[in-house]
Amino acid sequence: MKKLKLILFTVSIVFVFTIAGFALQEGWTGKCIRVTDGDTIWVKTETNHIKIRLYGIDCPEMKQPFGKEAKKFVNSLVFLKNVRVEPIDKDRYGRTVALIYYKVQKDFNKKPVEFCLNQEIILA
Numbered sequence: 001m002k003k004l005k006l007i008l009f010t011v012s013i014v015f016v017f018t019i020a021g022f023a024l025q026e027g028w029t030g031k032c033i034r035v036t037d038g039d040t041i042w043v044k045t046e047t048n049h050i051k052i053r054l055y056g057i058d059c060p061e062m063k064q065p066f067g068k069e070a071k072k073f074v075n076s077l078v079f080l081k082n083v084r085v086e087p088i089d090k091d092r093y094g095r096t097v098a099l100i101y102y103k104v105q106k107d108f109n110k111k112p113v114e115f116c117l118n119q120e121i122i123l124a
Contacts, residue, residue, distance in 0.1 A: 032079055039057040053097045
């Protein structure tokens with residue numbers, strides 16, 4: 001079990017550092033207004049609602065085992081929160097494929113800590 005955790009941790013670290021250099025365009029911010037499932041969210045900007053596919057993530061569909069749990073997990077992290085979107089690509093359906101970052105205020109006296117949603121899903 002320890003070996004599996006070490007492997008998953010190593011893969012997630014390599015994943016984050018590798019993809020950081022692959023962004024195709026500058027990031028932007030918005031509010032997560034909907035979580036469709038464990039690997040797809042909607043982000044509202046000042047002018048648009050944009051469907052985002054999470055880069056490097058493939059969660060079960062809603063009707064598959066653990067699909068509802070995956071959606072609930074993502075929902076608990078980003079729903080109605082401001083997020084930073086770092087686009088990586090477009091998929092065959094024209095959706096933005098991206099890394100999503102969100103902030104959590106862990107200590108009232110300190111700055112919020114930023115987390116990568118994609119990485120948190122992998123770690124979970």
